[in-house]
Amino acid sequence: MEFRRLGRSGLNISEIAYGNWLTHGSQVEEDQAQACIKAALDAGVTSFDTADVYANTVAESVLGRGLRGQRRESLEIFTKVFWPTGPKGPNDRGLSRKHIMESAHASLRRLGTDYVDLYQAHRFDRTVPLEETMQAFADLVRQGKALYIGVSEWTADQITRGAALARELKIPFVSNQPEYSMLWRVIESQVVPASEREGLSQIVFSPVAQGVLTGKYRPGQPLPAGSRATDESGGAGAVKHLLSEKTLTAVAKLAPLAADAGLSMAQLAVAWVLQNPNVAAAIIGASRPEQVHENVKAAGVKLEPGLLTAIDEALAGLVITDPGLTRTV
Secondary structure, rough: EEEEEOOOOEEEOOOEEEOOOOOEOEEEEEEHHHHEEEHHHHHOEEEEEEEOOOHHHHHHHHHHHHOOOOOOHHHHHEEEEEEOOOOOOOOOOOOOOOHHHHHHHHHHHHOOOEEEEEEEEEOOOEEEEEHHHHHHHHHHHHHOEEEEEEEEOOHHHHHHHHHHHHHHHHHOEEEOEEEEOOOOOOOOOHHHHHHHHHHHHEEEEOOOOHHHHHHHOOOOOOOOOOHHHHHHOOOOHHHHHHHOHHHHHHOOHHHHHHHHOOOOOOHHHHHHHHHHOOOEEEOOOOOOHHHHHHHHHOOOOOOOOOHHHHHHOOOOOOEEHHHHOOOOO
């Protein structure tokens, strides 16, 4: 496993982080979830990402059980706050002080830890003064319940505003967690430059584009039974926009490129996001331990410039780059 510094902080995190969105507590049974966590630990993964909203709090509990007995100081545990997990009352969502404080304490109980290494605003909240949000995060840092603060799917302007307040409050504002892959590059033109300027790294999710970049979805063929694209109660909605015949045909052209590089298509996709120097880690999810074993092999891989050019040529006209598609609320 290779490690990178998170933003301008002194925190090192593993290049491959293990995440449990859409898996633990929903698509994957407990025994398989625990096997995947063990596989990640065995592979040298030290960074684990979750959120209170994943499986309506269950994913945090599953991860907490999976990490029980591990040396806490050897792990970096990330979670998030924004979405409702309760009865959806007027204070059950967003980034108000009340919701942040109550959610943080609930997350710590479920994870079985006294602190999280990184506490992230899962989206930007336009209904709450940013000063209130950042002050609540600052108080958690000063209480020792969160060591570092990050965000997820914030725009360049939102990151810049948050960083200014973090400097005033003297708290470590270190990361953004966006979607990023060969096919989805909306962070490159604005979010990455703003993050570099303000001292944030990206911790990216969906590096294999919800499985599309693994090659398991083939043009002209039915969707594989049991795949995420067939799960109407889980991940189908997140992947449908990438399943056009045109996109799948282009993705198929990546198979020989990966083979020539001695990589699987999944490894190529994960390694690709790690070529961006502003990316500190790629989050992988898994429903089977074998997927973890395969994807962690992307750590430390350097892709030649000619291969990067060939990837761009194969996907020409299909790459989504509009920064306006950043998934802020």
